Amino acid sequence: MMKMHLLPLIFGALLISETTSAQSSSDLSSKFWDNIKIRKSFESEDDKANPASTSLTIPQDGKSSYLINGAISYSLFKVWNYSENRKDLKMTFAPVFTLNKNTMIDKEQNNYKAGITQNWKLGSYSGLQQKLNYWSWSNTVEYSHDRMDTSHSMIVTSYLSLIHSKKNGLYINTYKDIGKGFQYFISVNGGLEFQDKFKSSDSSMKGNMLRGYYNVEARLALKIDKTGVDAKLGQRFIEIGINNTGRYDVLNSTLNREFYLPLFKAEISIYPTMQDAFKVGFSFNTGSDPIAGLAKQQFYLLALQYKL
Numbered sequence: 001m002m003k004m005h006l007l008p009l010i011f012g013a014l015l016i017s018e019t020t021s022a023q024s025s026s027d028l029s030s031k032f033w034d035n036i037k038i039r040k041s042f043e044s045e046d047d048k049a050n051p052a053s054t055s056l057t058i059p060q061d062g063k064s065s066y067l068i069n070g071a072i073s074y075s076l077f078k079v080w081n082y083s084e085n086r087k088d089l090k091m092t093f094a095p096v097f098t099l100n101k102n103t104m105i106d107k108e109q110n111n112y113k114a115g116i117t118q119n120w121k122l123g124s125y126s127g128l129q130q131k132l133n134y135w136s137w138s139n140t141v142e143y144s145h146d147r148m149d150t151s152h153s154m155i156v157t158s159y160l161s162l163i164h165s166k167k168n169g170l171y172i173n174t175y176k177d178i179g180k181g182f183q184y185f186i187s188v189n190g191g192l193e194f195q196d197k198f199k200s201s202d203s204s205m206k207g208n209m210l211r212g213y214y215n216v217e218a219r220l221a222l223k224i225d226k227t228g229v230d231a232k233l234g235q236r237f238i239e240i241g242i243n244n245t246g247r248y249d250v251l252n253s254t255l256n257r258e259f260y261l262p263l264f265k266a267e268i269s270i271y272p273t274m275q276d277a278f279k280v281g282f283s284f285n286t287g288s289d290p291i292a293g294l295a296k297q298q299f300y301l302l303a304l305q306y307k308l
Contacts, residue, residue, distance in 0.1 A: 035075040035094075038308040042073050042096045042117045043140045043291070044159040044189050044215060049173075051279065051307035057104060067303060069292075071098035073117060093118045096140070100292045104301075108148060111293025113155070115142030121163075136161040136173075144195075146293040152199040155291060159191030159213065175236075177223070183236060187217040193247065193291060197254065207254035211261075211290075217243040224274070236276070239269045247290070263287030263294075269305070279305050 040050040052070025079091040096117045102109040123134025137160050144153040164172040175183045193211040200206050219241035245263040252258060267283035281303055288296040 036308060037073050037075070037094075038306065039071055039073075040069060041071045041098050041292070042094070042138070043157045044138060044161070044191070044213075049187070051277075051305035053281070053301075053303040053305050055104065055301065055303040065104040067102045067104055067301070069100050069102065069303075071096055071113075073097075091118070091120050096142070098142070098292075100294070102294075105297060105299045107295035107297050109292070109294050110147040111144065113142040113144045115140060115155075117141075123163075133164050133166075134162075136163055138191075144291075144293075148293060148295070149205065150201040151197045151205055154196045154198065156194040157191065157213075157291070158193075159189055161187070161189040175221075181223055183221045183223050185217070185219040185221070185241075187215065189213075189215040195290070204255035208251070209249050209254065209258070210251040211247045211249050211258075213245070213247050215243070215245045217241065235274045236271055237274065239271075239279075240267070241269070242266050245287070245289070258290070261288050261290065261296075263289050277307055281305050 038052050040052055053067060054070070055067040057065040073094040073096040075092050075094045077093060094117055096113075096115060098113040100109050100111045117138065117140040119139075120137045121134050122137060138158070140155075140157045142155045142157075144155050145151075146153070162172050163174060164170065165174050165176070170176075171184075171186065173185075173187050173189075175185050177183055191213045193209075193213050195209045195211070197206050197209075219239055221236040221239040224235055224237045243265040247258070247261040249258040249261075263285075264287055265283055265285050267281050269279045269281040271279045281301075283301050283303075284298075285301060286298040288294055
């Protein structure tokens with residue numbers, strides 16, 4: 001009988017074969033830096049939209065503490081969709097490396113992952129009619145090493161997100177102006193996570209887990225109008241938001257049932273340079289994230305956040 005920890009490898013091979021078959025219609029960018037991205041992670045649509053975080057504390061006496069929550073990817077190639085005299089990105093395929101290390105909290109986080117990620121955009125693009133209506137399907141296969149619980153895992157995630165916008169209608173997973181001074185953002189994502197902990201110093205942790213996943217996020221931003229070409233777009237200056245993630249282990253062959261694992265975050269952010277790529281965020285966090293190696297706890301965090 002095939003061992004369960006071979007399933008992520010088979011899934012990864014399928015991703016590569018599907019992507020390779022589409023390579024004839026792909027656009028191989030010659031610009032190295034255009035293909036590099038830095039984000040919180042590249043697993044879900046929510047994480048890909050959020051920046052990496054860093055923070056550092058250097059006391060006069062004692063040990064320094066720091067935070068790094070981020071991921072870097074390089075798009076090997078892309079597939080485009082051509083319609084209505086416009087070009088839209090349909091599919092990307094990229095290797096990815098993720099580091100989650102936080103020595104500033106009660107239960108330290110020290111986890112890294114390496115793997116491949118693929119994203120498909122399925123649906124209609126109607127840019128000339130000022131509306132979008134498509135699904136973003138993100139699939140990731142990763143090797144994970146958690147140095148806190150000494151476990152080694154193979155992880156497969158598959159998330160589905162609706163991206164919807166229509167003039168004078170509801171926007172989902174994209175920003176929408178409210179009058180001249182505000183913007184709102186609503187995000188809804190769902191999917192499945194498979195994790196095979198094939199090695200651990202604690203034998204009770206070894207086994208397979210299949211989790212259901214959801215994420216709901218809402219943000220409200222104060223916008224300052226720009227001048228010149230981007231005057232009608234404005235720029236976010238201060239933003240408040242809440243983010244709630246939930247997981248439930250539908251199947252679990254380990255000796256430690258997880259049941260429902262919530263993760264809640266409330267944050268206020270400032271964009272000091274008036275650019276989306278950089279912000280300073282202060283957040284309250286409570287819950288756990290087994291995929292990122294975050295144990296159940298509560299903490300406040302002040303961090304610099306950057307995305308490329």
